[in-house]
Amino acid sequence: MTRGLAEKAATLLAEASGLQGKLHLPGVRDDYRCRLEQVVLVATRAMNDTEENQEGTLLQRVLLRAHAARAEDARYGGGQLSRGSQRAPTLSDCEDGWQRVEEIVCTAEDASVEAARLARLLATAEASEIAGRAEGAAKAARKIVTERNRAYTFHADPGFSFGEGWYLAAAALLAGVPIQIKPGAVQELQAKRFLLDAGLEGSLRPYRPRPASPKHLTHIIAEAFRVDALGAQKILRTAFLGGESASASLHSWVDDIVEGKPAQKVLLWVRTGDHDIERNTCFAELQQLSELVANAGFSPIFFGDAVPTELVPTNGVDLTLCWKEPLFQGPDMRRAQLQLFEELKKHHGLVGQIGVTSAGMDGPALMGLPTLYLTQERNVRLGKWVGAVPGYQEVVRAPDCLDIIATTLHQWRQ
Template sequence: MVEEGPVTGLLHHKRDGEGLAHKAATLLAEATALQGTLHLPGVRDDYRSRLEQVVLLATRALDNNLESRESALLQWVLVQAHGARAEDARYGAGQLSRGAQRAPTLADCEEGWQRVEQIACTAEVAALAAARFARLLDTAKARTIARRAEVAAKAARKIVTERNCAYTFHADPGFSFGEGWYLAAAALLAGVPIQIRPGAAQEVQAKRFLLDAGLEGSLRPYRSRPSSPKHLTHIIAEAFRADPPGAQRTLRAAFLGDEPPSASLRSWIDGHGGGNPKQKVLLWIRTGDHDALRNTCFEELRQLSKLVLTAGLTPIFFGDALPADLVPTRGVDLTLCWKEPLFQGPDMRRAQLQLFEELKDRHGLVGQIGVTTAGMDGPALMGLPTLYLTQERNVRLGKWVGAVPGYQEVVRAPGYFEIIRATLQQWRQ
């Protein structure tokens, strides 16, 4: 036999209505007393539960056709309870919407926003009920509570209707440059909207890249609380799984355009990376402050360089600066080249991608190896065989493994250098 709860007991106690209005009012007072401590753990859940109990009890009592004096008291209780529920729902919709926008996966994000929609509906239903009882009571206090409930319901609905579905294309050097590759790719492959913060240091360059890629129609005015970039790798993976060759063709056409690389770019590459006929491998270097645990381990880089040379290939060091004792004697040093004027102008993003293409087409570049740095993503999406190193399985980038052609993940487990050695032999062949 199920034990009878306190509210169930109240609902079945004295069907003639004697004292039920008083009990409902007492329950409401207990809920109201919690309002000053709603920020404490678990209190808001208790508060919501009590309000729900008040509504159930008072509504049941009112349906018992009580005398007018008792009915008026119950109506006053219900105005307050429904008003409080509407305002609480507005708060809940705001809080949940923030979490939904930051959800790690697109599915989690959509599920969160569905729940926000439900909460907004709860606010609207509560506001309508408060308005109905306020009309019956026809007092200034009741009308004030009903108006507050209406304002709360409209605010909750506004959270839903003003959801920012755009993703931010970061145009500030303090953010990951490489994230732009997969945001533009997601826009091309799945039509996601893009926004750029006005006044960002590289706003002109970002817009130039997007316009050149044919994404003018994807740009939206900048607003706060954009969608999380965590979703983008999943969106891209789905497009590649559906049609790998087609997805790659789409990105290459948009990112590289129809015009050949400029004469100045070809001259720069010939001067810095030419003269060595051997096949080459990019070795990426990351030394950023953000998430420093992902940075390049230089002892590992030494071993990688030896593996590349032993395989009969030439390492090209690319990315952040090398320590002085690691400056290669049998390799090509292109570290920090992205800071040169050639790669910082209005067409900086296309110029960097054309650099990788020229290295592949005219200077024997066969693949790239590095830690999980987004700078590798542009070349990877356009077809450069890629092997990225990680301490453990990467939830986000792991979605590309098996979807983006030539994209491999290597976890630093015993024997992982053998995997790299075998991959280098495959690339050489």
């Protein structure tokens, strides 16, 4: 009976080893893992039924190789799963994935311990070398967990979304998430200036690869707002705006642009980027929004990317591309942009903003500017803010969406 199990275990191991050159093919690695588990089960059962003899030595060798192979496979599996977990779209998916990584790492460590025990029993150079490989695999697997990068990248390159900086700074202020900035980025100094001014020096970490996914940030922020919306808003306003009023140059610049437009105002955001072009502003829709705003008694302020001049009505204000002005490109560029919105609120009747799902809108939204964002379908990430961030409303493009916007504009008038 023992001889038969020993031969079966050896055959299973040989079959599993024969798959090693094909592990990249679909389904093969799963088959490989199943075979290794079967080897361990069969050989362990046989070991419990045998005495110290030739079959026992054979089983020890089989088990040693099987455990070493399992340790190395677990190291590979943990590495692969960690990459997917780090990019998971939700924070809970990310944490669930890393919990599974931890379990896989423990498998590698358990296999390594067992391989070391068997190597001591066999007491050969070959056995010691095999156990050493298992130990190395287990240590490499554990390193995946201990070196997990929990920091989120604050993008400081114009090619990335400027507005996502609001997400990350807010999450750091409200939930203590760590931040990293890639050295040498075009706007590295401006990003650091904003974070330092916001009191986030302690949140900065050295830059490392494979950061956490920014997709988690809206959820983190939503949770903080659900606990205490007014308190969260106060924290962000204090940090983002500082204790000082807008500069005299900013105040004068806004006055010159908006002079002669005394009506209350609504920001209309314009997006025409190359990334996710399906989210870009449709100018026909923008025309409709402008008319709705005017019919509700507001002056529209166009903000963001450029629009055809004929779209801006006589009572409108064209602030598109203003973010390229030197006033908004200096060391304090991020705070200056937020202070622009505050100037418009305090002195020029700005009551709300409407636009596509552009992250640039979310800085003012988090600080209290009523917001309508337009989307083709329910937005999983930003939808978390609806009902959590005061005044934050999602409008799906459906037949009644213009009626919803008109109703909301009427409420803003009140």
